[in-house]
Amino acid sequence: MGSRSKARARAQASQNASQRSSAPQPGAASRPAGGPEGRGAASQPGQLPRTVLVLAVIQAIEAAGILVAAILAGLDTGAGKSYELASGIAITAIGVGTALALGLVARGIRAGRRWTRTPALLTQLFTGIIAIYLLQAPRYDWGVPAAALAIAGLAMLFAPASMHVLTPGRVDEPDAR
Numbered sequence: 001m002g003s004r005s006k007a008r009a010r011a012q013a014s015q016n017a018s019q020r021s022s023a024p025q026p027g028a029a030s031r032p033a034g035g036p037e038g039r040g041a042a043s044q045p046g047q048l049p050r051t052v053l054v055l056a057v058i059q060a061i062e063a064a065g066i067l068v069a070a071i072l073a074g075l076d077t078g079a080g081k082s083y084e085l086a087s088g089i090a091i092t093a094i095g096v097g098t099a100l101a102l103g104l105v106a107r108g109i110r111a112g113r114r115w116t117r118t119p120a121l122l123t124q125l126f127t128g129i130i131a132i133y134l135l136q137a138p139r140y141d142w143g144v145p146a147a148a149l150a151i152a153g154l155a156m157l158f159a160p161a162s163m164h165v166l167t168p169g170r171v172d173e174p175d176a177r
Contacts, residue, residue: 048112049161056110058153059120062127063102065146070095109166117157117166124153 073082074092082088102123108116128150134143156162 048110049159049165051156051159051162052109052112052165055120055153055156055162056106058149058156059102059106059109059123062123062149062153063099063106065149066095066102067099070099112165114166114168120153120157120166124150124157127153 070092073088073095076082077085077088077092082091102119105116105119105123109120127146131143131146131150134140134146137143157166
């Protein structure tokens with residue numbers, strides 16, 4: 001059995017276990033959906049933690065920012081300010097496509113999908129790198145908000161409640177050996 005097959009089998013077992021554990025159980029209404037009591041992950045069963053919801057909003061804002069930048073690039077291309085017409089069109093198309101992809105990631109985060117953790121992490125890292133370049137440019141009007149979004153996004157992504165929801169196969173309590 002190849003490593004991909006083993007990984008698929010582990011993922012399916014993890015999904016099946018989480019589906020079984022998410023089935024309503026007697027007395028489950030008194031516990032938060034995010035885990036054991038005192039965890040503070042969610043206030044009602046089935047409700048996502050606030051950190052995950054804020055992360056989804058941050059991701060959506062970043063998607064909107066990229067869409068605005070792509071539209072500005074398209075307007076500059078149309079006004080003849082692009083080095084080459086073809087490269088201006090390509091930058092605009094790539095920007096719009098990226099904004100759509102990040103919008104889908106934000107939607108997935110809002111739904112609590114576990115696959116969204118890696119794209120969200122890469123988005124925050126990329127936003128932070130671009131923020132550094134913008135601050136060095138100096139383009140503070142774009143750099144400061146980008147840096148703030150990247151820092152806030154990383155904080156929300158690595159918050160314990162978000163880690164619990166968005167990390168597949170995570171073991172909360174290690175075995176006592």
